[in-house]
Amino acid sequence: MDDTDPQVSVGKDRLLALLSNCRRRQALATLATEDEPLTVEELTERLPAIDESEADRVQLELHHNHLPKLARAGLVEYETGSQSATLARSPAEVATDIELAAATLHELVVVTRDAD
DSSP states (O other), X not given: OOTTOTTOSSOHHHHHHHHTSHXXXXXHHXXXXXXXXXXXXXXXXXXXXXXXXXXXXXXXXXXXXXXXXXXXXTSEEEETTTTXXXXXSOXXXXXXXXXXXXXXXXXXXXXXXXXX
């Protein structure tokens, strides 16, 4: 399948680039467990392995970098005024995109390994 496959909402290369960042993966996974939007502060509190000394920096990164990127890709709805975020689509739809991107990555690894 290519990036124009109608089953894939986000291009696979773009999705792989977005998912290459641990904080974005954590944000997506956390938002997938919530029924209501989370503020950046609430999201930061729910992310794994964030201590108090990191919280302000993580909140700034989420607000200025990670959530806007996920929103531009159509994975997250992010309201900058209220600083609240939620998944743009159902967790199952986002999971499908991620699984397709992972399958693409797996194919690339197999092809590269077989070429050696």
